[in-house]
Amino acid sequence: MRLAELAAALNLEPPAQEDATIEVRGATHQADWATTGDVFVAIRGARVDGHTFIADAVARGAVAVLGEGLPDGATCPVPYLRVAGARAALADAATVLAGRPSHELTVLGVTGTDGKTTTSALARHLLRAAGRPTGLLSTIGYELPDGVLRQPPTHFTTPEAPQVQQILRQMVDAGASDAVVEASSHALALDRVRGVDFDVAIWTNLTGEHLDFHGTMEQYFADKALLVQRARHAVLNLDDPWTERLVPMAAEHVTYSADGAPADWWASDVVEGTDDLRFTVHAPAGETTAVLPMIGRFNVANALAAMAGAHAVGVGLPELVAGLATFAGVPGRMEMTEHVAGDPRVIVDFAHTPPSLEKALETVRVTTEGRLWVVMGSAGGPRDPSKRAPLGEVATRLADVAVFTEEDHRDTPLEEILQEMERGAREAGRTNFRSIGDRREAIRHAVAEAAPQDTVVLAGKGPETTLERDTETIGWDEMAEAREALSRRRHP
Template sequence: MFLPELAELLGARIVPVRGGAGFAVCDTKLLDAAAFNKTEVTAVTHNSQWVTPGALFVAINGDSVDGHKFAAAAEQAGAVAVLGEGRTAADESNLPYLQVPNARQALADAAVALTGDPSADLRVIGITGTDGKTTTSWLTRYILRATGTSVGMLSTAGYELADGELQQFEGRFTTPEAPQVQQILGEMRDQGATAAVIESSSHALLMERVRGVKWDVAIWTHISPEHLNTHGGMEGYFADKRKLIEAAPFAVLNADDPWCERLRGIAPEETTYGVDSEAEWRALNIAETASGIDFTLQYPGDDREGNNVDAFAQTQAHLPMLGRYNAYNALAAIAAVNRLGVSVPDALRALREFPGVPGRMQTVQEPQSDINVVIDFAHAEKSLEKALQALREVTETELWVVVGAAGGTRDPSKREPMGRIATTIADHVVFTEDDPYFTPVQEIIAQMTAGADAAGNSNYTVIEDRTAAINFAVTNAPAGAVVLLAGKGPESTIERAHGSAPWSEIAAAKTALNLRNSMRG
């Protein structure tokens, strides 16, 4: 796409030279119209390290860094123009400048245009909420694939193209930046996918990372306080999450979430799911066992489009996952795939064979183990509480948990509640590191133990090193115990002050189990 064409599509203003004619490159150099018109744009990025020859570099002014300071580096890497909300003195490049009102929106719009709008060729299901996004994404993807749909997926645990091979993002985020989203959707389309499932975080919606995606279905799980420092409080958090519902023609809403009523009627069409509320898709008579959860699925009957719109059908369902709350995730997935044409019986047959989600209530076993070790991504008070309550139901003797909290600016207010919840529900807690970043581990753990102490709980041990903490818990828990490793889930690194270090929660768990077995003789 030629630069003038892209500029027109983005509604960009080509900054003129002060007191002169032509196209501004800098105050002393002009780019003539002929050269400008023949400039071809082949890619777009906001990261100067990702610039390739022919790229449009988008200079985003963050809270602490002016993106224009990287324009010269982008030019050296082959960028053909800079786009931003107004050139600043930090821009020392000799590139044409396109000015727009919102650089992040333009980044997304350019990415859509340069990749050929791939989501227009796919049926796309988006999922947002505080908890449940990843599990619901994997359930939805699994049912679609098991019932014959070629589908790709973007989730916290990574992304899959139509070939089903899980790949990891370069950065630590739920949803990558807009150019990567569009690139991956394009690769899905090119591999023959006809559908895509996208886990959409509040950050992704706030920062326009999924702008331009042509949604077919939007799923709302639920919301509870998280990332409030980024969104300016619960109202801001809700407003950013709601953007997904506003962008989709069909919404699948959790009727048990108190925020649901404020979502009703936003999408042109909608359906509801729940356990306690009178929802269209409902799980009744939920029974938890060591092999998963069983429930009666009540769902809209086949004649729901006819005169008898109140008719419902019922059938038995089984999900091989621990945790009553996973019934919600199953309901959302079934309702969403049904909208795309998958019958309820076919969806339930697939559901029975679901292999689970990496790092989501994932059981780790070694031969001769006399305890159960479970890995879960729970890293906030509500998700930790739900995980512990679910495991309490299937624990024979004692429930232990190894848990920490992220450092940096990542919601320090959740640390005390997590410490209180962990020590209240579990029999013994080992407080340790999670992703401390530049915050001293001792400071994070002190806040967590303060929450335990305030509740009158002393059933905890402090071991800063995560490997040592896991070894301690696994080797000291009594026979028949369940040991939950919370917070890290499928992540492949641990973030400390000096940088990233490789990490595998599964490997750490297996090493600890083998150590326990060797100690038992």
């Protein structure tokens, strides 16, 4: 695309005549990602001004710059086009240069504090089971219709706008008719999914998290609500108190409830087995019995959300129920190790907020014959520190034994985090905990001490592949650590 065409598509002042025919191939806001033919978008951040890196971007092949205005006295060696908002311009340029791929897809977006990844994976599975080639962009990576999990070049829940658009273009080129996109609050607030044409918005819930970024619950809600406002149709959780405020924002909507509330989609007669959930689905098209091969009662809500979302784009109730029964689960979400006689049941789960940990432990308790153990920590660095003491309280209230340990403590002293979790337990009058700073040792301790009828929940890391200790980032595989701990138990 020529620079003049890009400027016209973005409603910008046209470049000088001698620059009009410059060919633009892509967009980036990271100078070290720039390649030949890119337009570099200079974003002014809280600490760093992207204009500082213009020379680096040009040296790597950038042919033009978009920005909100050059700093006083600064010059630009390539054409500079002024924009009202740099982040919005990054997304808009990336969308145009990728050929607006979401216009060629039916797109389901999923947002909420808890359940996004499982609901996204369920929706993708239900669409594929109905014969629709579907892509997925989620926390765990992205998939084209071939189902192979790939990793984007960035470690965000949702990648930056250029990567989002490139991945959607890959989906289209691979023959996808549908896409499921997990939209985090950061992605919505920072315009990473701007330019994505959402057909359906699925809302799971809203609880306190990421307040270090959003500042207040009101702002957190406002940022997440953008998905509902942008979509043609919304699927809203009637069990979430924030939904009442979402209804007026939706162009059209349906509701769902796992608690039997009078919703469009609701569940009754829930039976929790040791390896599946059985329940009756009540839907606008009728009612039927469903089986979901997952544990965790809260997954009934995720299943209803995914079913309602897939139904909104044309999948019938019989197909939805048939697809649900063949779902293979999500790595790191209530994922169980292979069980061997004499071993405790060990479950890896991503629960890392007080509400999600509460849900996880309450659910596992139902099918635990002996004691319930939990191994968990709380993130450090700029992450919300207010949840550390509540995590300690929830863990010791709902588990028989809690082992506090590390979980990406970054530059926060680990002892400080452990003390906060211990404080939450002690202030609630509980002593059923101990702290073991090294996560590997904590896991091995819990697995070794648990009885065969016990359940050990490893919470907080789920499918993540790294563990951050101070300034060091090491490779991590929670499921592999669980299996090694069980092996050591069998062969001490």
